[in-house]
Amino acid sequence: MSGIRSTVRVAPGILFVEGPLSNWTVFHGAGAVELVDCGYPADLPLVEESIRIAGADPADLRRILITHGHSDHLGASARLAAERGVVVAASPAELPNVRRDVTEQVTVADLFPSIFKRGTVRWVVAAVRAGGLGDVGVRDAVAVEGESILLSTGHELQLVPAPGHTTGSVCFFEPESQSLLSGDAVVSGHPLLRDSGDLQQLPGFFQHDADEAARSARRLVLCDAARILPGHGPIVELAPYAAG
Numbered sequence: 001m002s003g004i005r006s007t008v009r010v011a012p013g014i015l016f017v018e019g020p021l022s023n024w025t026v027f028h029g030a031g032a033v034e035l036v037d038c039g040y041p042a043d044l045p046l047v048e049e050s051i052r053i054a055g056a057d058p059a060d061l062r063r064i065l066i067t068h069g070h071s072d073h074l075g076a077s078a079r080l081a082a083e084r085g086v087v088v089a090a091s092p093a094e095l096p097n098v099r100r101d102v103t104e105q106v107t108v109a110d111l112f113p114s115i116f117k118r119g120t121v122r123w124v125v126a127a128v129r130a131g132g133l134g135d136v137g138v139r140d141a142v143a144v145e146g147e148s149i150l151l152s153t154g155h156e157l158q159l160v161p162a163p164g165h166t167t168g169s170v171c172f173f174e175p176e177s178q179s180l181l182s183g184d185a186v187v188s189g190h191p192l193l194r195d196s197g198d199l200q201q202l203p204g205f206f207q208h209d210a211d212e213a214a215r216s217a218r219r220l221v222l223c224d225a226a227r228i229l230p231g232h233g234p235i236v237e238l239a240p241y242a243a244g
């Protein structure tokens with residue numbers, strides 16, 4: 001579990017990347033690159049590799065939009081911000097978690113009741129190795145303003161609040177390709193879930209507020225996305241709406 005699992009060219013300038021343990025999406029165009037999420041801290045070389053696979057240059061990375069401030073989505077954002085001036089942005093409600101003024105993240109103690117379930121120890125070891133327990137907070141992260149974000153690549157993303165997994169969790173909707181980048185609000189697989197491929201929620205101990213997360217997931221089902229680009233698991237193509 002050390003390399004990129006798969007990449008999917010969703011639309012011009014949009015590459016969905018299934019990383020070793022979590023996913024991210026590369027947007028590129030007009031000489032610029034922006035990301036939604038960026039894996040674990042140790043995934044930085046893979047993030048750069050995926051930008052090259054997309055046909056772009058990692059040096060052109062301008063901004064990372066974060067669905068929520070968990071270490072498997074924040075990745076090496078802090079380092080990229082400090083060393084290369086990359087802007088790291090999240091919803092206003094998620095900023096305290098991204099900056100680590102508060103910490104809403106599952107701990108090893110939370111997992112203890114599940115430790116004898118198949119796959120748990122292996123996943124914990126892989127997550128820790130990938131930097132999951134490190135200090136990933138981005139002190140100078142900024143808030144994304146408004147409901148619609150124009151990327152420097154020419155793409156537009158709409159902010160879709162999906163609280164529950166964390167207080168300020170969001171999804172991003174790309175209207176041109178009708179893709180919903182769902183973060184961890186809904187996923188299609190995870191080493192600690194039995195089934196892979198179908199849309200589902202992460203196990204309850206991963207949710208900051210499980211009831212609110214369930215309400216958000218139900219609301220997302222009503223959105224008019226043609227496909228879901230989840231934070232974990234493969235891309236999910238939704239059946240086109242059949243008229244009549």
Ligand SMILES: [Zn+2]
Nearest residue numbers: 068070165184
């Ligand atoms: Zn998460």
